[in-house]
Amino acid sequence: MPLSSPRRAPLAGQVIDQLRNQITSGEWPVGSRIPTEPELVEQLGVARNTVREAVRALAHNGLLDIRQGAGTFVVATSELAGVMNRRFAQADPQEVAELRSALETKAAALAAHRRTEADLDRLETLLERRERAWRSGEADRFIDADAAFHAAVVTAAHNEVLAAVYADLGTVVRGFLREGIGTELRPEGLTDHARLVAAIRAGDAGAAGLEAASHPFVCHPAAGGADA
Numbered sequence: 362m363p364l365s366s367p368r369r370a371p372l373a374g375q376v377i378d379q380l381r382n383q384i385t386s387g388e389w390p391v392g393s394r395i396p397t398e399p400e401l402v403e404q405l406g407v408a409r410n411t412v413r414e415a416v417r418a419l420a421h422n423g424l425l426d427i428r429q430g431a432g433t434f435v436v437a438t439s440e441l442a443g444v445m446n447r448r449f450a451q452a453d454p455q456e457v458a459e460l461r462s463a464l465e466t467k468a469a470a471l472a473a474h475r476r477t478e479a480d481l482d483r484l485e486t487l488l489e490r491r492e493r494a495w496r497s498g499e500a501d502r503f504i505d506a507d508a509a510f511h512a513a514v515v516t517a518a519h520n521e522v523l524a525a526v527y528a529d530l531g532t533v534v535r536g537f538l539r540e541g542i543g544t545e546l547r548p549e550g551l552t553d554h555a556r557l558v559a560a561i562r563a564g565d566a567g568a569a570g571l572e573a574a575s576h577p578f579v580c581h582p583a584a585g586g587a588d589a
Contacts, residue, residue, distance in 0.1 A: 376407060376415035384424055384435055391532055394432040395425065423447060442529040449533045454540075461534055462574060464527050465511060469557060469573035471518035473566040480517035484558050487513050495551055500542050508535055510554065514573070517561065552576050 380401075383389045396404065401412045416433055419425045423443015426436045437443040449457060472480070487510040494506035508531060515527045554576075560569035 372407060373411050373414045373418070376405060376411055377418050379405065380415055380419055381424065384419075385438055389435050391435050391438060391535075394434050397432065437529075437532050439529055441525075442532055445529050445533050446536075450536075452533075454537045457530075457533060457537055461530065462576070464523065464530070465514065465576070466570050466574040468515040468518040468520070468523060468527070469561065470566040470570035471520060471523075472514055473561045473564050473569040475519045476517040476561055480513070481558075481562055483513050484510070484517065484561065488554055488558055491554070495546060498546055500546055501539070503546060504535060504538050504542065507538075514557070514561070 380395075383395070389395050395401075395416075398409060398412055398416070401416075402409050405412065416425060416427065420427050420433070422440045423446055424435065424437050424440065425433050427433045437446055476484075487506070491503070491506040491510045494503040497503070512527065512531065515524050518524070557569060557572040557576075560572050
């Protein structure tokens, strides 16, 4: 993916766009370490200073985190997500949980009306993956599987604005879940989501909304666990 010469935008701007695309496309997922500066110089075919400027710009915008001695890591998938990370990092977990519940409750009701067969198939697949992840006993694996399931419910609502806001909040929610769950899964931390999928499949918006609203989204670090 060499970038040889600037066109309308400065070269640094082109590099920023290229790196941002690597992040937003999912090629560099949240939590992953991006290639080193020398590797990016070789891949992009630009000067070290240009790469450094682009990385710093994306770090300033909240997409990347430069950790001295460890590398540079993806922390958000958009500038808005980066802003949310900074804005809500010290927020009350209860308030974040209430916002998440409000978004997912509305999304579940909409999904019951708008879901496609492809949406239903994906929900069933992700529900099974979530249950397997729980049985594995690996906290990070379960958090990722649970997040993917809930994101699929929101996607099934077919409201692009709702999906975008939810996605930008996702990193904040995962952070609180990881803090609440810790490294050990406990039996009281699992909530059955099969009834939610059944309500969406049945086209019952009321039941889907009520089911989503009943999920205990509050993290309780002091009690040694969180519900997902």
